Amino acid sequence: MAPAITLAADAPTLSAANTGFMLICSALVLIMTPGLAFFYGGMVRVKSTLNMLMMSFISIGIVTILWVLYGFSLAFGTDKGSLIGWTSDYVGFSGIGSTDLWDGYTIPIYVFAVFQLMFAIITPALISGALADRVKFVSWCLFVTLWVTVVYFPVAHWVWGTGGWAFDLGVIDFAGGTAVHINAGAAALGVILVIGKRVGFKKDPMRPHSLPLVMLGAGLLWFGWFGFNAGSWLGNDDGVGALMFLNTQIATAAAMLAWLAYEKIRHGAFTTLGAASGAVAGLVAITPSGGAVSPLGAIAVGAIAGVLCAMAVGLKYKFGYDDSLDVVGVHLVGGVVGSLLIGFFASGKGQSDVEGLFYGGGLDQFWKQCAGVFAVLGYSLVASAILAFLIDKTIGMRVSEDEEVAGIDQAEHAETAYDFSGAGGGSGFTSSTTATAGTAKKVDA
Numbered sequence: 476m477a478p479a480i481t482l483a484a485d486a487p488t489l490s491a492a493n494t495g496f497m498l499i500c501s502a503l504v505l506i507m508t509p510g511l512a513f514f515y516g517g518m519v520r521v522k523s524t525l526n527m528l529m530m531s532f533i534s535i536g537i538v539t540i541l542w543v544l545y546g547f548s549l550a551f552g553t554d555k556g557s558l559i560g561w562t563s564d565y566v567g568f569s570g571i572g573s574t575d576l577w578d579g580y581t582i583p584i585y586v587f588a589v590f591q592l593m594f595a596i597i598t599p600a601l602i603s604g605a606l607a608d609r610v611k612f613v614s615w616c617l618f619v620t621l622w623v624t625v626v627y628f629p630v631a632h633w634v635w636g637t638g639g640w641a642f643d644l645g646v647i648d649f650a651g652g653t654a655v656h657i658n659a660g661a662a663a664l665g666v667i668l669v670i671g672k673r674v675g676f677k678k679d680p681m682r683p684h685s686l687p688l689v690m691l692g693a694g695l696l697w698f699g700w701f702g703f704n705a706g707s708w709l710g711n712d713d714g715v716g717a718l719m720f721l722n723t724q725i726a727t728a729a730a731m732l733a734w735l736a737y738e739k740i741r742h743g744a745f746t747t748l749g750a751a752s753g754a755v756a757g758l759v760a761i762t763p764s765g766g767a768v769s770p771l772g773a774i775a776v777g778a779i780a781g782v783l784c785a786m787a788v789g790l791k792y793k794f795g796y797d798d799s800l801d802v803v804g805v806h807l808v809g810g811v812v813g814s815l816l817i818g819f820f821a822s823g824k825g826q827s828d829v830e831g832l833f834y835g836g837g838l839d840q841f842w843k844q845c846a847g848v849f850a851v852l853g854y855s856l857v858a859s860a861i862l863a864f865l866i867d868k869t870i871g872m873r874v875s876e877d878e879e880v881a882g883i884d885q886a887e888h889a890e891t892a893y894d895f896s897g898a899g900g901g902s903g904f905t906s907s908t909t910a911t912a913g914t915a916k917k918v919d920a
Contacts, residue, residue, distance in 0.1 A: 487576055487579065487580060487581045488576075488581065489574060489576060489581060489582070489583065490581035490582065490710070490712075492711065493580075493581045493582050493709070493710040493711060493712070494581075494582050494583065494586055496706070496710070496711050497582050497586045497587075497590055497706055497709065497710075498586060498589075499702065500590060500702035500703075500705065500706025501586070501589050501590045501592075501593055501702070501706070502702070503698070503699045503700075503701060503702025503703065503706070504590065504593035504594065504597070504699055504702050504703045504706070505535075505593045505596070505699075506695055506698070506699045507593075507597055507695065507696055507699035507700065507703060508531055508532070508534065508535055508593075508596055508597045508600050509531070509532070509695065510691075510692050510693075510694070510695025510696040510698075510699055511531050511597060511600055511601065511604075511692060511696060512527065512528045512530075512531035512532055512600070512692070513528075513688050513689075513691050513692030513695065514688075514689055514691075514692025514693055514695075514696060514751070514755070515527045515528075515530075515531065515603065515604045515607070515692070515800055516528045516685075516688055516692070516892075517683055517684065517685040517686060517687070517688025517689035517690075517691070517692060518604070518607075518683040518689055518748070518800045519607045519608065519683070519684065519799070519800070520608070520681060520682075520684050521684045521882075521891075521892060521893065522881070522882030522883065522884055522885070522891075523607055523608045523882065523883050523884060524684065524685075524884060524892035524893075525884040525888050525890055525891070525892050526607075526608075526612065526883045526884050526887055526888060527603070527604075527607055529612065529888065530600065530603035530606075530610075530612075530615055531600040531603060533612075533615070533616055533619070534596050534597070534599050534600040534603075534619055535596050537616060537619050537620055537623075538592070538595050538596045538599065538619070538623055539592060539596065541620065541623060541624065542588075542592045542595055543567060543568060544566065544567060545566055545624075546592075546595060546623065546624070546628050547565050547568075547588050547591070547592070548560065548561055548562050548563070548565035548566050549561065549624075549628040549629065549632065550591065550595075550627075550628045550629075550631040550632050550635075550636060551565070551587075551588075551591065551631075551632065551635070551636050552565050552636075553638075554632070554636060554637060554638025554639065557633075557638055557639060557640040557643065558629060558632070558633070558639075558640065559628075559629050559632055560632045560636050560638070560639075565588075568585070568588070571584050571585065571588075573585060577709070578637075580709050580710060581710060581712075582709060582710065587709065590706060590709075591631070591635075593703075594631075594651060594654075594655060594703075595623060595627055595628075595631070597655070598623075598627055598651075598654075598655045598658060598659050599618075599619045599622055599623055599627065599659070599662075601655070601656070601659035601660075601663075601802060601806055602622075602659050602662050602663045602666065602802065602859075603615070604663070604799060604800035604801070604802045605663035605664070605666065605667050605798045605799055605800065605802040605803065606663070606666060606667065606670070606799065607673075607799035607800055608673050608799060608879060608883055609670065609673055609674075609873050609874060609879050609883070610670065610872055610873060610874070611870075611871060611872060611873065611874055611887065612887045612888070613870070614866050614867075614870055614871065614872045617866055617870070618666070618862060618863065618866055618872075621862050621866075622662065622858075622859060622862060625858055625862065626658065626662065626854070626855050626858050626859060627654075627658065630653070630654050630658050630851055630854070630855065631654050633654075633847075633850075633851070634646065634648050634653055634654040634847065634851075635648070635654065641653070641846070641847045641850070641851075644843055644846060644847070645829070645840070645843050646843050646844060646846065646847030647763065647764070647766075647767055647814075647817050647821070647826070647827070647829065647840070647843075647844065648763045648814065648847065649704070649707055649708075649719060649762065649763055649764065649765055649766040649767065649826060650703055650704045650707035650719070650762045650763065650765070650766075651703070651707075651762050651763065652759070652760075652762050652763025652764065652810045652813045652814040653763065653810065653814055653847050653848060653851045654851070655762070655810075656759045656762060656763075656806040656807070656809060656810030656813075657806075657807055657810035657811060657814065657848060657851050657852050657855070658851055658855045659802065659806055659807075659855075660802055660803050660805075660806035660807025660808070660810060661807055661851070661852045661853075661855035661856040661859065662855045662856070662858075662859035663798065663802040663803055663806070663807070663859075664796065664798070664803050664807065664856055665855065665856040665857065665858070665859035665860035665863065666859055666860065666863040666872075667796055667797055667798060668796060668860060669860050669863040669864050669867060669872070670863060670867060670872045670873055671797070671873075672795075672796075672797035673797055673799065673879070674876055674879050674880055676797045677792060681799075683748060686747045686748060689747070689748060689751050690747060690750075690751055692751075693750075693751035693754055693755060696754075696755060696758065697727060697754055697758065700723060700727075700758045700762075701720055701723055701724075703762070704719045704720065704722075704723045704761070704762060704765055705717070705719045705720040705723070707719070707766075708766065708826070715766055715825060715826050718765070718766060718825055719765040719766045721770060721773075722761055722764075722765035722766075722768060722770060722772075722773035723758065723761055723765055725761075725770050725773040725774055725777065726757045726758070726760060726761035726765065726773040726774070726776050726777030726780070727754050727757035727758050727761065727777060728757070728777065729757060729773070729774045729775075729776075729777030729778045729781065730753050730754065730756045730757025730758075730760065730777035730778065730780050730781035730784075731750055731753040731754040731757060731781065732753070732778075732781070733753065733777065733778040733779075733780075733781030733782050733785075734749050734750070734752060734753025734756060734781040734782070734784070734785045735749055735750055735753060736782075737781070737782050737785045737786070738785060741785075749785070752784070752785075752788070752801065752805060753781045753784075753785065755805055755809075756780050756781055756784035756785075756805050756809045757776075757777040757780055757781060757809075759780070759784075759805060759806055759809030759810055759813060760776050760777060760779075760780030760784075760809045760810070760812050760813030760816070761773060761776055761777060761813060762810070762813060763810070763813045763814045763817065764776055764813045764814070764816055764817045764820065764821075766825045766826035767817050767820070767821040767822065767825045767826055767827070767829065767831075768816075768817070768820045768821060768822055768825065769820075769822045769824065769825075772820035772821075772822060775816070775820060776812075776813055776816050776820060779812060779816065780808075780809050780812045780813060783808060783809075783812055784804055784805050784808050784809050784812070787803070787804040787805075787808040788801045788804035788805065789804075790803075790804065791803070791804070807852070810848075811848055811852070814844050814847065814848050815841065815844050815845065815848060817831060817840060817841075817844050818831050818832060818838060818840045818841025818842070818843075818844045818845075819831045819832045819833050819841065820833060820834075821834065821836065821840055822834055823836070874886055874887065
């Protein structure tokens, strides 16, 4: 049979509706990074609050510039050996017109590029939660620069770039279970194995200083995640984005309830931190799978992830690695769970006709998911550990022990998060610093 001839009239044309939708989704994804900053910032002690906020915010600046210069080209340029991309017109966006469309879609290249930029921004920011209290800010900035270049941009090409090996294999990752969450979680583990534990780990109390700040951050993450997930279909014409939107809400609710139920049975209380962490675990798990599973499948994915992630956060005490804010337990484990469960719960009625084991499809898709999951996990873990090791042996990764004990905010930023001078009757910068240090002791007590 002769190949069909594509007429000009059949070619995609710019859709104002889809373009507007994707611009809104891009803004929603961007707000997740400040949301993550608040989420992490509330979980640390008073003396580390500003540093935690800055470790997320600086990613917005660094990754944006790298994305324009070469990151978009490496991730989504013409495939080179199934491992990396490159298109010279994408360098500096110099060869792109404002109405040039992303291949096969009805949105401009600029819109696709800015949407994917927001993913690239938040991924290294996720890593920062594992490193709280102890990393030099300049070393963190250098790590982010090297990590997105060596790890994120190539992995994004593997998973989402045309010609990437995982893309061609048929690994399903709707919005970033492998490229974002497993990638960041494995990187976090690699770095903390190099830099070691915080001073006082497993000895001193290290409780969150502001649970309201944690809940605010979790709420912003939940809100922004609808753009993160639903927007990844790059349009709104066939209902798949709507399915993903619905499944995002369902899985998150299920995971929050499952985490709280586990917590009540295991520890005897329903905690605010557990509710926030459970919600994030559900968001992570549904990210790769939400376009492939049914709403009932989303309940299963969320509930399973909620329980397994709640169990996983305690592993750091058993195995002795200091994952400060449970990046490994939530993002790595949640990403693995959500990605692998596609092999069981894919319904064949969402983003593709692929069916999982429970829908009569056998284990073919499960093995494909395993290939994607463990390749990304292994590469990110090893590459991240090497980068951390090289930085540590050159400019050093950690602040001094005295600076860590006194407070990394003061050491690295010459600021404190809260000014208690009015409450304490004192005034001036020194009084504020002293009050903050005293509050930190009360929080740690």
